[in-house]
Amino acid sequence: MSFTIAIIGRPNVGKSTLFNRLVGQKLALVDDMPGVTRDRREGEAKLHDLSFTIIDTAGLDEGPKGSLTARMQEQTETAIALADALFFVIDARIGLTPADRAFADFARRADKPVLLLANKSEGKHGELGAMESYALGLGDPIQISAEHGEGMGELYDAVSKVVPPTEDEDDEREETDEERAARPIRVAIVGRPNAGKSTLINHLLGEERLLTSPEAGTTRDSIAVEIEHKGRGFRVFDTAGLRRRSRIEEKLEKLSVADALRAVRFAEVVVLMMDSQNRFEEQDLRIADLIEREGRALVIAVNKWDLMEAQPGQISALRRDADHWLPQVAGAPIVAVSGLMGEGIDRLMQAIVEAYAVWNRRVPxxxxxxxxxxxxxxxxxxxxxxxxxxxxxxxxxxxxxxxxxxxxxxxxxxxxxxxxxxxxxxxxxxxxxxxxxxxxxxxxxxxxxxxxxxxx
Missing domain, CATH: 3.30.300.20 (K homology (KH) domain)
Incomplete structure (x- = not known):
């Protein structure tokens, strides 16, 4: 039997929205009116490369014995008994309520791993509500937005520590520094159309694994490939080019862009590729701002450097330009590369490893x-x-x-x-x-x- 997680919490905190996102279909009805979900609903969830059974439950609420509310509560209790772990969901925009505190004790008594999810965390008010949830004593809150798909990378990291690996390993323990170093770094390559993203990955692989063309928009799906460079593993996502929203007309391109944004959210390090001939354009800055808002480590790769005329001080000028145009990520590594010729690849991969280490840093x-x-x-x-x-x-x-x-x-x-x-x-x-x-x-x-x- 697969690992099972039950989603619990008071009514209208977004449990069914999260359920739909994890199963990839709108199986559960969603509405602003509390109490839409009554029976427990099961589905096969997929979170990146993790698979498990997810149970959507009615909102935890109290009612007289024999009433509909009481029977809904019984369904929820059955789901908790069947589950191996729990997602305890709160509404970060509203903050903690007395019901949240009461049901947190209920979840704690279940004696199962509990992941505290602060849903609807987008925006300033959501952050404050998430910080308030520390008072529940259920550990660090995972800030997500089930509706917009934000925070799925953090949720993946937390779930991967709870869901047992496919091998027969019974010890569930926190990932050590050595284990983290052995695990592939998740890297998304993003940028405007025709910046050379697929060409760069093909050079890393040493084969024409991804289609490339002078025509912009060749890549549509976010393709994941496993790469090893100097003994370090990387899981690299090639993504569709990101254009300005006003220029996106075809439905297929809209889906491709959504897939690219999803790759950014699941990544740990994002490489923003720019064309050396047209760098730091408005769309480049917008993409960099998106990466910063998603809280991902950023590395800037200026591609097609082999087409630039060699002049002294060019790299220093790149550094000054990056700090001028992107003050919100001051000091982000910037590397001149040529995906076609293979120039600067070693420096780029080293910059990714160093950015990943900074992203994981804790200050004493x-x-x-x-x-x-x-x-x-x-x-x-x-x-x-x-x-x-x-x-x-x-x-x-x-x-x-x-x-x-x-x-x-x-x-x-x-x-x-x-x-x-x-x-x-x-x-x-x-x-x-x-x-x-x-x-x-x-x-x-x-x-x-x-x-x-x-x-x-």
Missing amino acids: TAALNRWFEGAIANNPPPAVSGRRLKLNYITQTKARPPSFVLFCSRADAIPQSYLRYLVNSMRETFDLPGTPVRITLREKANPFAHKRKRPN
Whole structure:
């Protein structure tokens, strides 16, 4: 029997939307009205190269014995009993509710692995709600958007630690640094049409595995190939060229673009390929911004370098251009290559390995505290409306990409310019070039807020 995961949570948090995304079909009815799902529904889920049985359940709710609500609850309890692990889903936009806290205890008593999914995490309000879910005591929340397909890469990483491997291995343990080094790095090659993505991968493979043509748009599907370079494994995804949305007319191209975006979300490192003759165009910048928003490590490859006339200082000029046009990923590795001639391939693959290491980096807590004290001492936060902002402390919540929570007063008043200062200082101090750095603001709880003022 295949590994089984049950999706549980209170009504209308997006369980059925997640179920549909994992099975790849709209099997479960989805509506804004709570309580649409009543019976448990099973399907065969596919998450990248992981396969398992997924069970959609009714929202956890209470009702009198014998009522429809009570029978729905029984169906959910049966699903939990049948499952090997649980997806506990909350609505990150709403934040924690008393029902979430009560059902978290219910999930904990099941004595099975529980993955906490903060659904609807897109946008600022979703991030704050996800941070709030730490209070449930179910571990780190996995921020996803089942509707838009965001966070599926992080979900894959978490599920891969729970679903047993195909070999007969009973030990379920966290991936060590050595195991991570042995596992292939997932790399997506993206860029505008005809940037030379397929040609580069063919050179890495040493064979004409992918169709290439001077005509733009030859690649339609996201093709995955296994590559080994200097003893290191890579799983590389060739993707369709990404044009401006206004220029996409055919339905087939829309599907190809959606497939390319899906490859970006499942990747760990994304290589943005540009044409050396027309680099840093508007669409290149849009794609780079998408990669940063998805939280993936970025490597820039400037292709067809063999067509450029050799001049001194060209590589330094590339570096300056990259930092000028892409300040949100300052220091991202940039490599001049020729996919056709094989020039710069070794440097590109080394840049991918180094970007992957930075993306996985955790900053020691003591060093983080020393940096934080020095950063606010050298440049204190500005006063807003005559009141000084107080920054209490910062902690790293996860890597992949490096993400931090900053506890402070009046989170909504801290200017974006000051956050950029902190991010840039952190990049320089802890050597985090190019990778997205996330800082989420969280107001420290007031210990006196619950006390009422004495009557006069």
